[in-house]
Structures are given as C-alpha cells and as structure tokens.
Amino acid sequence: MLSKKFGALTVTAAIPILLLSYILAQIDLQRYNIGAAIDILTKKPIPKEVPNPPSSKEFLVRLSPVIDKATFTEEDVSRTIKKAVNNILKGFKNDEYFEFNSYLGPNFVAAYYVVQKFLQHKGTEFDPHTKLDEKVLYKLLSTTQYPDGSWANVVDGSVNFGDIDTTVYNYWALKVMGEPLDSPMMANARRFILSKGGLRRTNCLSRYWQTFFGNIKWSENIYIPLFIFGDGLFGRLLNFEGRVAQWVYPHVLPITYSTYFQVQKDMGSRFDLLELLPENADKSWDDPIFAERPAAQRNITQKGEAEEAVIKVIKRMFGNQQPNGSFGGYTVSTLFGIIAYDDFINRYPESQFVPEIKERIKKGYQFIEMMYFDNEAEYMGNLCNGRSWETILSGIALVEAGYEGAEVVKAANYLAKKQRHNGGIPYGVDFEYASDFDDTAETVILWSAFKGNKELEKRINHANELLFEIQNNDGGFAAFDRERQGFKPIEFVTTAFSDAAEIWDPSCADVTGHVLEGFGESGYNYTNPVVKKGIEYLINTQKPNGGWEARWGNNYIYSFGAIIPGLKKVGYDLNQPWIRKAVSWILQHQNLDGGFGESPLSYKSDKWCGVGISTPTQTAWALLGLLEIKRADVMDVGDSVERAVQFLINEMDREGKWEDKSVVGTGHRGFLMMVYLTYPHTWPLIAMSRYQRYFGESEIDLKQAEVVSELPSNIIDKITATAEAVRPSNN
DSSP states (O other): OOHHHHHHHHHHHHHHHHHHHHHHHOOTTTTTHHHHHHHHHOOOOOOOOOOOOOOSSGGOOSSOOOOOOOOHHHOOOOOOOHHHHHHHHHHHTOOOOOOOEEEOOOOHHHHHHHHHHHHOTTTSSOOOOOOHHHHHHHHHHSSOOOOTTTSSSSSOOOOOOOOOHHHHHHHHHHHHOOTTSHHHHHHHHHHHHHHTTTTGOOOOOHHHHHTTTTTTTTSSSSSOOOGHHHHHHSHHHHHHHHSSSHHHHOOOOHHHHHHHHHHOOOOOGOOOGGGSSGGGOOOOSSSSGSSSOOOOOOOOOOOOOHHHHHHHHHHHHHHHHHHHOTTTBHHHHHHHHHHHHHHHHHHHHHHHTHHHHHHHHHHHHHHHHHHHHTTTTSSOOOSSOOHHHHHHHHHHHHHHHHHOHHHHHHHHHHHHHHHOOOSSSSSSSTTSSSSSSSHHHHHHHHTTSTTTTTHHHHHHHHHHHHHHOOTTTOOBOSSSSSSBBBHHHHHHGGGOOOOOGGGOBBBHHHHHHHHHHHHHHTTOOOHHHHHHHHHHHHHHHHHSSSOOOOBBBBBBBHHHHHHHHHHHTOOOOOOOOHHHHHHHHHHTTOTTTTBBOGGGGGOGGGGTTOOOOBBHHHHHHHHHHHHHHHHHHHHHTHHHHHHHHHHHHHHHHHHHSSSOSOEEEEEETTTEEEETTTTHHHHHHHHHHHHHHHHHHSSSOOOOOOOOOOOOSSHHHHHHHHTTTTTOOOO
C-alpha cells in the first residue's frame, strides 16, 4: 500500500518538473535571460500611494451651486429633455448610426509621434502622411501639465496630479520635439518621474516602448516564448488566445515577435531618457553619458525565409489584423504590429510574405490615423471605435425621451446589420469578430421598443440565446467571453503585464445588471434559472459597504445604476435587506450640489468609493437606481431624486449640454481610465426621461425636435482652455 502511495506521489511531483523541463527546452537561452525573467515574474508589485479624500464635501462643489432643496418646474424638466434630445441628434452620422467617440489620453498620440521617428517611414512607400501637427500636440501637452510636474491620461476632477506613465510619454515627446531639458516644464516633469522611482517603475507596456529605443534593456522586460503560439502540444494545451481576455491577444502577438528578436534601434541622444534613471539623477548635463550622439545605422538582413516558429507568429498576426487595418480593434496593438512587420521585412527581405506585409503596414497606419485624427476626439488618444455602443445608448436615450424620429429606426436597423452569426453585437469598427455581451444586452433593450416588428423579435431571440449560453459558472456575465477568469499557467507568463492591462475578462456586476434588464424587456422574470443565477451572483458579490465594484464604469455608482433597474425589470422584489443596504450607501454619497461623482481612485482605495466631483453621467447612474426605489416605495429616499434632477437641470442650463468634468469610464480599472463622450449625452437623458415618465404630469412633444448646430470638429481648444478650471483650488 505504501509503495503504491509513494509511486503516485512520485508521478504527481514529476508532472510539473517535466512541464518545466519542456518549457526550458523550447527556450533559446542565447536570447533569453532566464534569471532576469524569473525575477520579473516573481517580484511583488510596488505599492501605489493613494491620498485620502478631503474630510469636507465642500471640495466636491465646482461650478454648480449647493442645492438644499429642488425648485425646478415641469417646464424645466421638459426644456432640459428637449435640449438633450437635440444634442444627441447632432451625433447622428451618415444617416445610419450615432458616433461621439472616446479617448484615453494625448499621451498615446505622444507615443505615436516618437514611434514614427523610430520607424522612419516618412518619404517611403509606407509614409502614413500623418495629420499629426507637432505644434498642436505641443500646445496640448504644455497646457495640461499639473503643478507637480505630472500629466494624467485623462482628467480626474477630484485631484490635481497625474501618473508616472503618462508623464514619461509626454516628457519623451517634448524632448524629441526639442523642448529644452532645463525648462520649468521638463524639470518639473523629471522631478515627478524620479520621485516615483524613475523610468523602471513605469508599467510593462511603457517599458516595452522604451526597450525599442534602448532606454531599458530587454533583459529587464518580460518575454513570451514563440512556442506558446505554436501548434505543438504545449501551445495547444495552453491555448493562449482562447483563455485570455479579448483585448490581450492582439497586443501580445506582436510583442512576442519583438521580444524574440529583441528589436531595437539606437536613434541617438535625442531619444535617450537616461536622465530618468535614479542612478543618473545627480549627474550634471556635462556628464559624458548625456553627450550628444547621432543615430546609429544597423543591418539586420538575413538570407532566405524566416524560421517556422516566426512564420507561425506572423500568420497569427495576419489572422488578427482586421478589415480596417487594426490589430483586434486597437491602435496600440496596431502600432506594436507595425513595428514587428517593419522588422520582419528588413530582416527577411527575400521572404514570400514581404509583399503582403507591406500592404498590411499601410492598412495599419490608416487605422491609427483615422482613430487619432479623423474624429471629434482628435489628438486625445482614441484607441478603439465604439460606434455600436454609442448608437445603442443614443437610441435608448431617444426612445426613453419619446422621440419618434427616423434616426431611432435607422439606428436599430444599423445594429441589425451588425449582429453577428451567434447573435451578438460588436462594440464598434473592427470588432466585428467579437460579440460584446454588454452591447448585446443593451441592443435587446433598444430593439424591445419596436413591439410587433417580427424581424427584430427574431433578432432579440437570437441575442438572448447567446446571453443564456455565455453566463459564467458563478452566475455573472463578462464582456466578451465565457469563463476567461484566470488560468494558472498563463498567469505565470502574464503576471508582469497586470500593471498595464487586465489580463482576464471576469464576471462583473455592471454587465450582469444590464443583461438582467435586457432579459426583463424580453419577458423573462426572476424565476428563470439563468436570471435567478444572475441575481444570486449579485447577492454573493455585494461588498460589505453595500455596493458592487464595476468593471466598465467608474465605479460603485455605475453598478448601482445598472443593478437596481435590472432587478426591477425582471420583477424582483426590491424590498430586500441587501438592496436597502445598497440604497443606504448611495444616499450617503450624494454631493452638496445634488449630483453624484466618484474618482477613479476608488479602484485603489475604499476611502474613495462614491467620492468625487459631481458629473452628469454618474448622477444619472445613481438616479436610475433611486428612481426605481422611489417608484416601488421600498424605503424613504428623501428628496435625493429631486436634488439629482435639479443638478442635471442646472448643468444643462449653464452649458447648453451635459459634459463630464471628470472621467467616468474605464479602460483598465485603476490605471487606465477612459472618457466616453457619448455618456453625458445619453445616460442623463435616460434618467431624466424616466423621472418624467414616472413622476411627471404631462408628456413632452418631441416630434418637432431639430438639430440646430453641429458638434465642434475637435475638443482640443476646450481641453486646453479648461485645463485650469478642472483643478481643485488650493483653498
């Protein structure tokens, strides 16, 4: 008996040893520093300092007055809704869809500016003929720096500081432009970066960009071996593409190629960032390491065709590049892809794949140029197109307001054309290969307004079939895929990426709430097994404070606005202790101006949960939940609803439109936030319209609504003009 147990233990222990031996056998030890890789993979993340929010709520009041009591009239509500409808109609494009765009920060355009110099394609057949104007970018960067020398990728109106990664990107671009290193702007930025630990303390993706230029060694960065994407046993078992989040694979593929060849150029001293390394902080500019140095020439040409493992990665890159030229729908992954392609055609000029790669480089540039410069968010870092999402929300908002124009029908038909074979709806341009479950659920809500339309009813059923199938085992719903919530072997490889991007696509409360609302619109109630399991997920994941962390909106307020309406729509009794606990939490976080707001710092510290300057979007999210509670008479919410409505009316009256003065969306929680220009146009209108429908005395006639003006061609002037206005006062 003992011998059998010993034998079993021996076999069990041998499996990981054999697996590790296999991995090591596949690695080219001449290319990879195993010791450095293990150090990178096992080192603990550096804790980020998170300041405490001010003890007084006075700092949260910016432009809106303190609201002790709502004083609006029925006419005020009607006027506000009409203005909001007109503002949404301005975003109707090409007579079929709505588009307002989104962005993640000018620092991405700054990186594109520098990388264009690296690629040296100007004047060649690959010349993108970029629309990037150095003077415009310089003005944008020079007017948005915070007093401490930092930059933020987007504005968090509750604080007056940025982050190290954004600051490095912008500093780097300014240096390449020729900004004197001893100028106050550069000196302050350098001081901030060094105070945060210097260049090596930036995140994984930032370090990769620096590695191309030699500012960080390849041995200091994580590598991913080519065989992970091969057709061998290990590659098939690992199934990297089928296990990580949808957005990870398009970025990792070209990075894997560049890691293998350790792609690097010496572009000269103008591109160096040696002064951002702590060991050089005290050196004078006269030190030899800062001496001016021209770019060095390199010759990487090899005869014949590339090896099979490299070809397999290149072919995977082909398969991931979308019709409009992007890698998976993202500009950053596309730029990584262009770097890999460029290296390949210079390294293997005799390869049979060179002609195709040349065309793919051109297509990649076209996508990046379109995203960065051909829309309202030009120069602001529009990384991915969300046309479907923006069309969905705009259509729902107009329907909620009672608007009966042709634009709503055309939007519904546009989404019908975009529905995938599995019933899902893609997020936007070049996402046609991936169903977005949040978009799919919200599309069901929009299509449900067209009762009796047999074609749309079929499409609703098709969409719901998909949503029933993709529920995670824990009862929740993710964004793009089922059960991509973690896989230990891949976690070992991707740990170092987790400071720059979320690797997994977990169940999240916000998407689950929207899916429940879509099910409710389709006639399913809380007794349905899938719906019941979704409700159990929400109960099980509620935080001790009564809220839920959101994945795609900032943050606990977003989840509240998604979950309560979803529960109500499936007929769930809202008079439950766990729901009253959530309501109590939201009521405690209403600001003095009647609005609601939440800083992105809530992803880093519980002290910031529900705390932030008021924004129209976050006020609308809170209001959506409170309206259902008030209507169901679950508990006394006082005058919170009326004060929130008053805030939205005041904001519209002051500016003629709703605009968020602080970021409310996420790209990756806690370190990369995202501005959705659609949100302040749509979510507040949905909330105001429901208030009017639930508690108003009359309907609003919107049949004669007209578009009176166009949206501005860009938002750069507004951003630079209001850079000071969004900063907290020093008082």
